[in-house]
Amino acid sequence: MNFDDLSPAQQEIVRLPLQTKVFLHGQAGSGKTTAAIHRMLGLIDQGIPAESVLVLVPQRSLAQGYRDVIRTPNSRAGGEPAILTIGGLAQRMIALFWPIVAKNAGFKNPTRPPQFLTLETAQYYLASIVEPLLQKGYFESVTVDPNRLYSQILDNLNKSAVVGFAPDEISQRLIQAWAGKASQSVIYEQAQECALLFRKLCLQQDLLDFSLQLSIFTDHLWTSFLCKKYLTSTYRHLIYDNAEEDYPVAHDIIAKWLPDFESALILSDTEAGFRSFMGADPVSANSLGDQCSKKVEFCNSLVKTHPLDNLESALSRSLIEHRLDGHFDSDVESSFSIHPFRFYPQVIDWIVKQVSELLINQNVTPNEIVILTPFLSDSLRFSFYTRFTECGIPINTFRPSRSLRDEPAVKTVITLAKLAYPIWALKPSKDEVRTALMLTITDCDYVRADLLTQILYSSASGSLRSFDPVKKEMQQRLTYTIGERYEKLRRWLEQNSNQGTLELDFFLSKLFGEILSQPGFKFHENFDSASSVNRLIESCRKFRQTMTDGTLINEASISKEYIRLVDEGILAAQYLSDWAGKSQSDSVLISPAFSFLMSNRPAKYQFWLDIGSQGWWTRLDQPLTHPYVLNRNWARGQLWTDAQEYSTNQKTLARVTTGLIRRCSDHIFMCSIGINEQGNEERGALVMAIQTILRKLKTTAGGKHV
Amino acid sequence: MTLPETFIFTQQNLQDYIDCNRRFYLREILKLEWPAIESEPVREQEELILLGTQFHLLCQQFFLGIPVEDLSDQITNLELQVWWQNFLKLDFKSLNGTLSSEKLISIPFAGFRLAAKYDLLLRDLNGKNFIYDWKTSKHQPQRKYLVERMQSKIYPLVISKYIGAKRFDTDFNPESIDMIYWYPAFPNTPISFGYSKVQFEADQTGLEKLIYEINKKKEPDFVLTEREKTCSYCRFRSLCNRGVTAGVSDQQEIDFQATNAFNFDFEAL
Ligand code: SF4
Numbered sequence: 007m008n009f010d011d012l013s014p015a016q017q018e019i020v021r022l023p024l025q026t027k028v029f030l031h032g033q034a035g036s037g038k039t040t041a042a043i044h045r046m047l048g049l050i051d052q053g054i055p056a057e058s059v060l061v062l063v064p065q066r067s068l069a070q071g072y073r074d075v076i077r078t079p080n081s082r083a084g085g086e087p088a089i090l091t092i093g094g095l096a097q098r099m100i101a102l103f104w105p106i107v108a109k110n111a112g113f114k115n116p117t118r119p120p121q122f123l124t125l126e127t128a129q130y131y132l133a134s135i136v137e138p139l140l141q142k143g144y145f146e147s148v149t150v151d152p153n154r155l156y157s158q159i160l161d162n163l164n165k166s167a168v169v170g171f172a173p174d175e176i177s178q179r180l181i182q183a184w185a186g187k188a189s190q191s192v193i194y195e196q197a198q199e200c201a202l203l204f205r206k207l208c209l210q211q212d213l214l215d216f217s218l219q220l221s222i223f224t225d226h227l228w229t230s231f232l233c234k235k236y237l238t239s240t241y242r243h244l245i246y247d248n249a250e251e252d253y254p255v256a257h258d259i260i261a262k263w264l265p266d267f268e269s270a271l272i273l274s275d276t277e278a279g280f281r282s283f284m285g286a287d288p289v290s291a292n293s294l295g296d297q298c299s300k301k302v303e304f305c306n307s308l309v310k311t312h313p314l315d316n317l318e319s320a321l322s323r324s325l326i327e328h329r330l331d332g333h334f335d336s337d338v339e340s341s342f343s344i345h346p347f348r349f350y351p352q353v354i355d356w357i358v359k360q361v362s363e364l365l366i367n368q369n370v371t372p373n374e375i376v377i378l379t380p381f382l383s384d385s386l387r388f389s390f391y392t393r394f395t396e397c398g399i400p401i402n403t404f405r406p407s408r409s410l411r412d413e414p415a416v417k418t419v420i421t422l423a424k425l426a427y428p429i430w431a432l433k434p435s436k437d438e439v440r441t442a443l444m445l446t447i448t449d450c451d452y453v454r455a456d457l458l459t460q461i462l463y464s465s466a467s468g469s470l471r472s473f474d475p476v477k478k479e480m481q482q483r484l485t486y487t488i489g490e491r492y493e494k495l496r497r498w499l500e501q502n503s504n505q506g507t508l509e510l511d512f513f514l515s516k517l518f519g520e521i522l523s524q525p526g527f528k529f530h531e532n533f534d535s536a537s538s539v540n541r542l543i544e545s546c547r548k549f550r551q552t553m554t555d556g557t558l559i560n561e562a563s564i565s566k567e568y569i570r571l572v573d574e575g576i577l578a579a580q581y582l583s584d585w586a587g588k589s590q591s592d593s594v595l596i597s598p599a600f601s602f603l604m605s606n607r608p609a610k611y612q613f614w615l616d617i618g619s620q621g622w623w624t625r626l627d628q629p630l631t632h633p634y635v636l637n638r639n640w641a642r643g644q645l646w647t648d649a650q651e652y653s654t655n656q657k658t659l660a661r662v663t664t665g666l667i668r669r670c671s672d673h674i675f676m677c678s679i680g681i682n683e684q685g686n687e688e689r690g691a692l693v694m695a696i697q698t699i700l701r702k703l704k705t706t707a708g709g710k711h712v
Numbered sequence: 713m714t715l716p717e718t719f720i721f722t723q724q725n726l727q728d729y730i731d732c733n734r735r736f737y738l739r740e741i742l743k744l745e746w747p748a749i750e751s752e753p754v755r756e757q758e759e760l761i762l763l764g765t766q767f768h769l770l771c772q773q774f775f776l777g778i779p780v781e782d783l784s785d786q787i788t789n790l791e792l793q794v795w796w797q798n799f800l801k802l803d804f805k806s807l808n809g810t811l812s813s814e815k816l817i818s819i820p821f822a823g824f825r826l827a828a829k830y831d832l833l834l835r836d837l838n839g840k841n842f843i844y845d846w847k848t849s850k851h852q853p854q855r856k857y858l859v860e861r862m863q864s865k866i867y868p869l870v871i872s873k874y875i876g877a878k879r880f881d882t883d884f885n886p887e888s889i890d891m892i893y894w895y896p897a898f899p900n901t902p903i904s905f906g907y908s909k910v911q912f913e914a915d916q917t918g919l920e921k922l923i924y925e926i927n928k929k930k931e932p933d934f935v936l937t938e939r940e941k942t943c944s945y946c947r948f949r950s951l952c953n954r955g956v957t958a959g960v961s962d963q964q965e966i967d968f969q970a971t972n973a974f975n976f977d978f979e980a981l
Contacts (some may be wrong), residue, residue: 057816077718083819101771105782117785119766232777237944519748519805520957523950530950533744540745 016041020048027270028294030302034668038273042245043075045271049243057085060241064252066068068606071241092256096223098666103233107226114210120258121213126577127552128215129156131574135203144196148629153575158630159200165636167217168253168285183635185645197630244270254638262296277664280603283404283633293584309608309671313341318667324698325660327525336706346394347678357613359392366603372400374610378602380621411572415535416542418442426503430566431466447491454484470496491526511547511567608669620690623659661690715927721826723863731942737934738948748947753960758920763792764848775840809836819873822923843867843891845969865915867891886912889912889931
């Protein structure tokens with residue numbers, strides 16, 4: 007978009023005098039980010055070195071627009087603005103200034119390099135602390151799987167870092183707000199103990215999880231002369247987008263830093279703060295406005311139509327007030343339609359047909375359509391993928407996290423590793439071996455894979471036998487080609503396990519390159535499998551490198567330990583996929599509603615799937631933590647009651663629907679399903695609120711939706 | 713095939729193209745993740761990459777003003793210790809001029825952007841510009857090998873165009889640029905190249921032609937290299953049916969921008 011295409015309000019932002027600090031707020035879709043991108047380009051055009059501009063965002067996906075524009079050939083010669091999250095900036099500063107900060111921050115071995123923990127390696131170290139305590143009866147009354155315990159304990163530490171309270175206050179805060187049975191306080195105390203033990207271990211072994219990185223940045227680096235000098239002299243201009251989605255400690259840092267910037271543009275969406283479970287705090291974001299010399303509001307949406315505007319207000323009122331009193335504009339009718347179905351497959355077929363119709367008959371481009379759901383399960387994604395692919399419609403899915411260990415290619419290589427190393431005594435099951443052979447050897451179908459397994463896999467020793475002694479008739483039945491490929495694989499596994507000490511990540515790389523991706527094997531041209539195995543190898547390498555530097559486990563056991571932890575779901579369970587980077591511009595998007603909100607892009611048509619689902623409303627069950635209590639806006643001493651739970655969920659849903667409608671420019675197709683994916687009938691808050699609108703429409707205009 | 717407007721050319725991806733058109737296609741256009749081993753011995757290579765990463769970080773920390781004693785305390789590896797002492801002997805502290813380390817510069821070029829990441833840029837009081845590149849390989853290559861590398865063409869060109877654009881000086885004199893490959897394991901035999909207007913123009917024309925050629929190509933035009941030896945050191949060899957096992961590299965050069973050398977990815981933060 008050229009400068010001349012901007013609205014007068016946007017042009018005014020771009021033209022503000024250089025040394026201005028401005029707080030720009032307004033609804034999503036009012037053109038704030040576009041104005042900020044042009045402001046950034048304007049600064050660079052005025053001769054400001056691009057690398058002196060700091061673009062801060064709460065989440066990487068929100069920075070795509072900035073990234074794209076500075077990489078076009080139209081941008082001037084020079085450096086690039088730094089586009090970072092506060093967490094990313096903290097990690098960068100720790101890496102650079104570690105030699106001067108490690109000792110003061112309390113690390114036991116300050117001369118060793120810092121080990122930045124990923125979510126999975128943090129869970130691993132935490133598990134080493136919690137597992138023995140579980141044996142002693144800790145968390146006995148909590149019925150969630152251990153991995154969810156670990157993630158909530160880490161989440162508590164993260165909350166202490168992002169909200170800005172001491173880690174030893176976690177349980178106290180949670181207990182004070184607890185309105186249920188007194189026995190819960192024991193659970194909170196145990197979670198507290200685990201969190202503090204984990205922190206102690208980190209300091210002893212130079213390990214840095216997210217919470218420790220952020221605390222070191224705020225408590226030690228920000229106050230260090232050298233680091234502060236570096237930051238304030240390197241970054242002279244600030245653009246802070248979606249400040250409302252960031253946490254209060256990030257706002258505190260910016261509040262202190264603001265006087266040092268020559269210019270600042272802070273952007274905040276109204277009625278947002280979707281990342282509340284990660285500590286997003288619109289209240290503290292707004293307080294940054296008081297420190298800016300100018301406040302500007304963009305009032306008008308550049309995206310949604312008048313009927314959509316009415317739908318937004320009607321839905322929000324009906325969710326929060328449960329009724330629609332007073333004036334009601336019936337043009338809302340054209341903004342949405344309701345489509346009831348009994349079962350999931352029917353709705354999928356209908357959506358695919360409707361999307362085809364939009365693409366073919368109404369000249370809509372695929373990227374103008376999104377299909378939104380509260381959660382996106384693998385089976386749902388697969389069903390859509392199959393149906394859309396049959397119709398030749400490109401699709402793209404946003405899955406902010408996926409379970410790597412559930413990928414078939416990953417399961418296959420793990421099974422093969424177990425077969426190569428019977429010494430680990432991690433014998434794969436017959437099912438696992440059959441699947442691995444079927445997914446590995448070209449032309450090997452289920453029946454042949456099953457025969458191979460029955461005849462040649464010894465479940466007692468956990469190893470494969472040679473194909474050669476197999477009776478001729480059976481060899482013929484299996485085919486010689488498959489036999490040859492099987493033998494090649496078997497011999498390779500045997501030879502390479504003899505090398506004994508090959509690290510697991512190297513072993514898997516060799517297995518992939520020398521066998522699985524060679525002609526005659528199924529990964530040869532399967533890019534998705536290659537990508538999954540690549541991620542597994544990366545995860546495995548990071549694990550090994552972290553472990554080798556620590557003292558927790560000896561080097562020889564690392565490979566076995568890694569496999570055991572994958573099996574238990576501690577490792578490779580969550581792996582962030584870079585969905586922002588891979589989003590395709592020419593495809594229909596299928597996404598969880600939250601991920602779509604965090605991608606900062608509008609769509610002409612939205613399909614809301616299963617509006618009866620409780621998933622639109624219900625908060626994740628987290629018995630060890632609480633996003634609203636471990637929050638700066640929570641008044642300590644207050645009790646968290648059912649009434650608060652209910653009203654918070656209603657408000658959160660209203661925020662989500664408002665956010666979605668603000669990102670729609672034409673029509674929302676709302677699909678209700680009688681029987682959901684789990685076979686249940688649901689009537690959640692969203693469908694109830696929509697029914698309130700329908701009733702009102704019926705009384706005012708004889709509405710056609712009903 | 714038209715590359716996306718946001719495609720960035722670098723010395724690494726253009727070198728890929730020169731080495732093998734297909735590799736450029738697989739890596740840069742398909743962005744294919746192919747986790748095979750590139751070359752052997754894999755453990756030694758990993759170790760060397762880690763050492764190189766630490767060395768680059770130490771240099772960057774040095775230029776940020778972190779006291780030398782604090783930095784020296786961080787070194788536990790003997791080889792790195794030797795490299796570090798050799799670096800300190802260069803005595804950058806006493807040099808007069810302006811220094812910037814780990815600087816990324818990109819320029820508009822042939823309808824795209826062309827980017828270079830400099831380990832160290834030094835401008836002395838006489839207006840002479842030195843580009844330093846730390847090469848942490850265990851063997852020093854011959855000069856004629858380096859002169860042909862894309863890095864030797866792109867780094868001086870990008871900085872010349874950048875300085876020219878910054879000063880609105882189309883007549884900026886490229887003679888003021890020296891490119892120095894400095895090997896901490898061979899501190900006394902840096903390999904340096906002067907630069908000239910003739911070289912600048914030749915490189916500019918050559919690179920423009922190359923980028924034009926790449927952008928014009930369709931998928932089948934990205935052909936497999938005829939020099940099959942290259943495939944021994946390429947992770948895509950199974951995909952291209954060009955062999956099974958990785959070749960043993962003489963570790964001529966490990967390029968830090970071509971590897972995922974840094975244990976954290978700044979881009980990913
Ligand atoms: S294997 Fe050979 S032909 Fe294939 S991409 Fe690599 S270098 Fe090119």
